[in-house]
Amino acid sequence: MKRKNVAIIGSTGSIGINTLKVIDQFPEQFQVVALSAYNNCDLLIRQIKKYRPRYAAVSQQQYEKIKSRVDAKRCTVCLADQDLAMIATLPQVDVVILAMRGSAALAPFMAAVKAGKTVAPANKEALVVAGDLLIAEARRTGATIVPIDSEQSAIFQCLQGQNRGELKRVLLTASGGTLLRVSSSKFDRLTVEEILSHPRWKMGAKITVDSATLMNKGFEVIEAQKLFGLKANEIRVVVHPQAIIHSMVEFIDGSVLAQLASTDMRLPIQYALTYPQRNSVRLPALDLCAIQSLTFEEPDLKRFPLLALALEVAKKDGSLPAVLNAADEVAVEAFLNRKIKLTKIFDVVSKVVKKHRLVLKPNLQEVLEADQWAREETRKLI
Amino acid sequence: MKRKNVAIIGSTGSIGINTLKVIDQFPEQFQVVALSAYNNCDLLIRQIKKYRPRYAAVSQQQYEKIKSRVDAKRCTVCLADQDLAMIATLPQVDVVILAMRGSAALAPFMAAVKAGKTVAPANKEALVVAGDLLIAEARRTGATIVPIDSEQSAIFQCLQGQNRGELKRVLLTASGGTLLRVSSSKFDRLTVEEILSHPRWKMGAKITVDSATLMNKGFEVIEAQKLFGLKANEIRVVVHPQAIIHSMVEFIDGSVLAQLASTDMRLPIQYALTYPQRNSVRLPALDLCAIQSLTFEEPDLKRFPLLALALEVAKKDGSLPAVLNAADEVAVEAFLNRKIKLTKIFDVVSKVVKKHRLVLKPNLQEVLEADQWAREETRKLI
Numbered sequence: 001m002k003r004k005n006v007a008i009i010g011s012t013g014s015i016g017i018n019t020l021k022v023i024d025q026f027p028e029q030f031q032v033v034a035l036s037a038y039n040n041c042d043l044l045i046r047q048i049k050k051y052r053p054r055y056a057a058v059s060q061q062q063y064e065k066i067k068s069r070v071d072a073k074r075c076t077v078c079l080a081d082q083d084l085a086m087i088a089t090l091p092q093v094d095v096v097i098l099a100m101r102g103s104a105a106l107a108p109f110m111a112a113v114k115a116g117k118t119v120a121p122a123n124k125e126a127l128v129v130a131g132d133l134l135i136a137e138a139r140r141t142g143a144t145i146v147p148i149d150s151e152q153s154a155i156f157q158c159l160q161g162q163n164r165g166e167l168k169r170v171l172l173t174a175s176g177g178t179l180l181r182v183s184s185s186k187f188d189r190l191t192v193e194e195i196l197s198h199p200r201w202k203m204g205a206k207i208t209v210d211s212a213t214l215m216n217k218g219f220e221v222i223e224a225q226k227l228f229g230l231k232a233n234e235i236r237v238v239v240h241p242q243a244i245i246h247s248m249v250e251f252i253d254g255s256v257l258a259q260l261a262s263t264d265m266r267l268p269i270q271y272a273l274t275y276p277q278r279n280s281v282r283l284p285a286l287d288l289c290a291i292q293s294l295t296f297e298e299p300d301l302k303r304f305p306l307l308a309l310a311l312e313v314a315k316k317d318g319s320l321p322a323v324l325n326a327a328d329e330v331a332v333e334a335f336l337n338r339k340i341k342l343t344k345i346f347d348v349v350s351k352v353v354k355k356h357r358l359v360l361k362p363n364l365q366e367v368l369e370a371d372q373w374a375r376e377e378t379r380k381l382i
Numbered sequence: 383m384k385r386k387n388v389a390i391i392g393s394t395g396s397i398g399i400n401t402l403k404v405i406d407q408f409p410e411q412f413q414v415v416a417l418s419a420y421n422n423c424d425l426l427i428r429q430i431k432k433y434r435p436r437y438a439a440v441s442q443q444q445y446e447k448i449k450s451r452v453d454a455k456r457c458t459v460c461l462a463d464q465d466l467a468m469i470a471t472l473p474q475v476d477v478v479i480l481a482m483r484g485s486a487a488l489a490p491f492m493a494a495v496k497a498g499k500t501v502a503p504a505n506k507e508a509l510v511v512a513g514d515l516l517i518a519e520a521r522r523t524g525a526t527i528v529p530i531d532s533e534q535s536a537i538f539q540c541l542q543g544q545n546r547g548e549l550k551r552v553l554l555t556a557s558g559g560t561l562l563r564v565s566s567s568k569f570d571r572l573t574v575e576e577i578l579s580h581p582r583w584k585m586g587a588k589i590t591v592d593s594a595t596l597m598n599k600g601f602e603v604i605e606a607q608k609l610f611g612l613k614a615n616e617i618r619v620v621v622h623p624q625a626i627i628h629s630m631v632e633f634i635d636g637s638v639l640a641q642l643a644s645t646d647m648r649l650p651i652q653y654a655l656t657y658p659q660r661n662s663v664r665l666p667a668l669d670l671c672a673i674q675s676l677t678f679e680e681p682d683l684k685r686f687p688l689l690a691l692a693l694e695v696a697k698k699d700g701s702l703p704a705v706l707n708a709a710d711e712v713a714v715e716a717f718l719n720r721k722i723k724l725t726k727i728f729d730v731v732s733k734v735v736k737k738h739r740l741v742l743k744p745n746l747q748e749v750l751e752a753d754q755w756a757r758e759e760t761r762k763l764i
Contacts, residue, residue, distance in 0.1 A: 162542065163658075238671060253649065253652055255660070257540065259637060260639075280635065283636055285632065286632070292678060293678070296673065296676075
């Protein structure tokens with residue numbers, strides 16, 4: 001079997017690091033041909049020495065430092081701000097792991113899709129902001145999108161070999177986040193540090209706040225809507241604190257298929273890397289008898305109004321998801337900088353969403369304009 | 383779309399009745415061409431009048447009664463003891479619902495498989511006794527076997543579109559039966575009536591006793607082993623009292639797919655009838671938030687030694703499953719007739735199993751001989 005050539009965009013974040021751990025397990029199956037990072041120069045240098053990629057991208061600031069430490073004949077160093085699309089479309093690349101955060105991922109994502117690559121996105125923003133455009137382009141070129149996000153991977157796995165026309169709805173599970181059992185009257189008394197101490201996963205600060213407010217789940221609703229061609233009312237969020245069932249699909253005959261696995265992100269990463277095959281894994285198997293109980297509850301849309309807002313945005317669609325994403329990004333940054341309280345995120349974001357003049361079926365230009373507009377509007381409210 | 387022609391062997395039992403309920407919902411999709419019953423003459427006559435099958439089979443004793451009540455030009459009445467194979471192989475039959483109990487189902491099952499039909503077995507005995515022969519024949523003729531048993535249907539559904547070589551094991555769920563929370567010291571103080579009052583399903587007496595002793599789950603292990611070509615150690619029984627997850631499959635990459643549905647046997651029956659499509663259904667959807675919690679525990683092989691015995695039999699295989707089935711049938715009948723206590727079933731069956739001289743890869747003749755031998759041996763011990 002030919003080795004798959006992998007480009008990892010965002011190799012020094014947790015998804016990138018775990019992707020390399022998976023590749024370490026199967027050195028005969030994968031070849032790293034490109035890595036990109038932004039500012040974590042030291043780790044990137046260690047990765048370059050170990051995996052010997054043909055290309056490595058970094059920020060402008062780190063460019064000279066990397067250049068001086070890497071053998072230019074073996075590895076071409078380039079700029080993350082301008083060369084990610086080039087890296088994602090290298091002729092020899094089979095799979096692009098899109099592990100970077102933020103809507104800047106849209107450029108390499110779209111480029112890879114246009115080039116007909118297999119893209120494995122862990123990035124949410126690109127799909128939320130321009131999912132319809134990405135999916136339409138993938139359909140045109142035959143590019144395959146295999147999501148890494150555990151929920152989207154679960155839905156993807158459950159739909160394999162099933163008739164898509166027989167899908168009734170998706171049950172998107174949510175762990176419930178740090179605030180699941182906290183009274184909303186206490187939300188604004190929590191410090192940023194308390195919000196950031198997620199009980200289960202170590203993630204970036206922005207996504208941890210979004211997990212606490214359930215905004216992250218709202219983004220996943222929009223992401224699933226785009227990835228699987230669903231209407232907003234065909235997605236139902238189910239709170240499942242154990243996070244063992246990663247999501248479910250319900251068919252028209254009442255049958256539900258669920259994907260379960262231990263909460264280790266290497267599993268969906270490996271699935272995306274090996275798709276359409278599965279590789280064996282050296283991780284402990286899921287033991288439901290040890291877990292004993294899986295529980296389910298409705299999300300509380302009153303305590304978590306950002307989820308309710310996201311569901312509303314998913315329904316109206318068009319340019320609104322881009323607005324939601326941009327407004328939330330600015331508002332969460334303000335929260336992390338202690339400029340606004342937690343519940344103010346909703347106040348600010350919902351005002352911007354309400355004020356936006358919806359563009360139905362926006363093109364890329366209109367999406368980017370909506371994004372810019374929303375950022376400016378949100379800043380005015382902080 | 384052409385209507386599917388359905389033969390229902392065992393139309394007056396609960397599976398048969400529910401099959402007709404499903405057909406009632408989709409009269410434009412299914413045509414009943416043959417029905418068979420044994421002694422429930424009145425219900426069979428009502429079914430014949432309603433569904434107008436071309437053939438109807440009954441026992442010798444009921445033959446004249448049916449004959450006198452049915453228009454001979456419209457419906458040919460025949461004998462259940464000799465004509466089921468003919469009914470199962472009628473040229474116009476597309477799907478055979480094998481809903482009758484007992485190992486007598488083997489003859490029509492094998493005939494239908496030889497004729498390349500789609501067979502939907504609810505019957506366990508035929509697969510336990512002669513599963514390898516049935517599956518080998520189905521492979522030869524291209525016959526499709528779509529199980530109706532909710533556990534086997536779940537496994538079947540989870541495996542659709544997956545690479546079979548990537549299957550690691552099956553997690554077969556068990557509700558746990560009437561005795562799940564009863565101390566084994568009390569087992570022999572329970573009356574037959576108490577054993578028969580299963581909390582969840584109304585089933586025949588024999589299968590209710592087998593459910594209480596977990597022998598039924600043992601048979602399902604053997605059935606799954608045959609249907610899906612598994613080794614005994616590739617099947618693990620998991621007690622799941624809510625019976626919402628009907629079974630799961632675990633892949634080599636640690637991913638588990640589960641099939642969930644409300645506990646209504648019309649769902650797997652409908653799936654078997656409409657396979658490879660799914661029809662919409664007018665039953666309430668599964669609501670996990672209303673159910674709240676799904677629990678899992680290891681089966682207690684000390685309190686339920688018949689399950690341990692069945693797992694041992696599954697491992698040794700050959701003619702032993704036929705012996706286990708026959709010995710259990712005789713022993714459970716003796717229990718139902720108040721001749722032996724509940725725990726004596728294990729004593730008797732395990733003695734017969736131990737005494738049997740294993741025939742590896744038995745042919746049909748050897749299987750039937752093992753069955754006969756086991757019945758005689760068991761009777762000697764009662």
